Amino acid sequence: HAQYGSLTDSVATMLGSVSEYLAPEPEHVEYLSRYGEDRIHAIQTSQDTYLNHKTDDHYTEWSSTFALEDHTHHISRLLVDNQKLRDLHTLLVPSELSYTTFWRIHYYRSELFKNGKS
Numbered sequence: 001h002a003q004y005g006s007l008t009d010s011v012a013t014m015l016g017s018v019s020e021y022l023a024p025e026p027e028h029v030e031y032l033s034r035y036g037e038d039r040i041h042a043i044q045t046s047q048d049t050y051l052n053h054k055t056d057d058h059y060t061e062w063s064s065t066f067a068l069e070d071h072t073h074h075i076s077r078l079l080v081d082n083q084k085l086r087d088l089h090t091l092l093v094p095s096e097l098s099y100t101t102f103w104r105i106h107y108y109r110s111e112l113f114k115n116g117k118s
Contacts, residue, residue: 040113044106045084050092053105062111063104075103 043049053059079086093102 040110041082041084043109043113045082045088047088047092049109050088050097050102050105053109059108062108066104066107068100068103071103071107 079089089102093099097105
């Protein structure tokens with residue numbers, strides 16, 4: 001029956017590994033969360049995001065359902081809280097992009113990132 005003991009230990013070890021992968025320790029989750037926040041911040045505050053945006057069918061479809069007026073309060077908070085985004089907005093709007101275009105691209109790219117497509 002010693003063989004069953006080692007099999008049980010192996011299965012327990014494997015299940016522990018699977019469990020750690022599916023439910024990582026809080027510091028791992030925090031790291032992944034910070035990485036995601038840093039990555040989305042970098043996308044949102046890069047001139048390239050706005051000036052090199054390519055309009056395709058997916059963006060056109062998404063844009064047709066996007067209501068900018070629903071985001072007015074959030075945009076105000078972003079401009080107050082995020083100096084880099086505020087500076088970029090001041091630089092690009094309206095000389096390079098309209099207010100509406102800037103924010104549509106911002107929300108579109110944010111959504112792509114959150115859905116794992118960016």
